[in-house]
Amino acid sequence: MEEEIHNDNQVKSKQRVTDHGEVFTAQREVNAMLDLVKQETERIDSRFLEPACGTGNFLVEILKRKLAVVEQRYAKSQIEYERYAILAISSIYGVDILQDNVQTCRDRLLGIFTHYYQKNYKSLKSDFLRSAEFILSKNILWGDALDLRTPDENADPIVFSEWSAVNGSMISPINGNQFPCN
Structure with missing residues (x-):
């Protein structure tokens, strides 16, 4: 059984550090680093890739x-808010070698996304979420x-989708294009 370590939540267990080098970045450092590129973190369409995203500390803050910014500019119109919120989330990318971290990261990002949406609107659109x-x-x-591959027996290449507005409001992969991470 793995021995649990509690050090500002930077380490889940000694075994995970030994096996995967897993150490999480503290919130103070996340904010300090993101403040170095503050203008980009506040651009709704600016793309970010976290190649060792863990549970999403950087991506959540981004x-x-x-x-x-979406809330400040577009909260008066639910349709506009939804359009730009989707643009914001579609420009965030992450990779992690541990499947549980990937799921946790997705869950955290969706939780933040949903929280901001619920904070602004009473009627939530399930299709949007x-x-x-x-x-x-x-x-x-x-x-x-x-x-740049999946760590399973298939060793498939890591491939991301690039998203674009369609008909001014919906977002979809550009011409079905997907881009290998290389």
């Missing part, structure tokens, strides 16, 4: 910053960022 969940399933991937 999404919060983007959604704060399902769209965000689908985008996260394509943007936060299980893989090894060192060899």
Whole structure:
């Protein structure tokens, strides 16, 4: 059984550190580093890739910053808010070698996304939230960022989708294009 370690939640267990080098970045460092590129974190469409995303410490903070801008600019119109919130979440990408981290990261991002949405609107559109969940399933991937492949017996290449507005409001992969991470 793994021995649990509690050090500002930077380590889940000694075994995970030994096996995978897993150490989480503390919130103070996340904010300090993101403040170095503050203008980009506040651009709704600015793309971010976290090649060792863990449970999403960086990606969660990036999404919060983007959604704060969406809220500030577009909260008066639910349709406009939804359009730009989807644009914000579709520009965030992550890879992690541990499947449980990938799922936790997706869940955390969807939780933040849903929280901001519920905070602004009483009527929540389930299709909107399902769209965000689908985008996260394509943007936060299980893989090894060192060899750009999935760490299973298939060793498939890591491939991301690039998203674009369709008819001014819906987002979909550009011409079905997917791009290998290389």
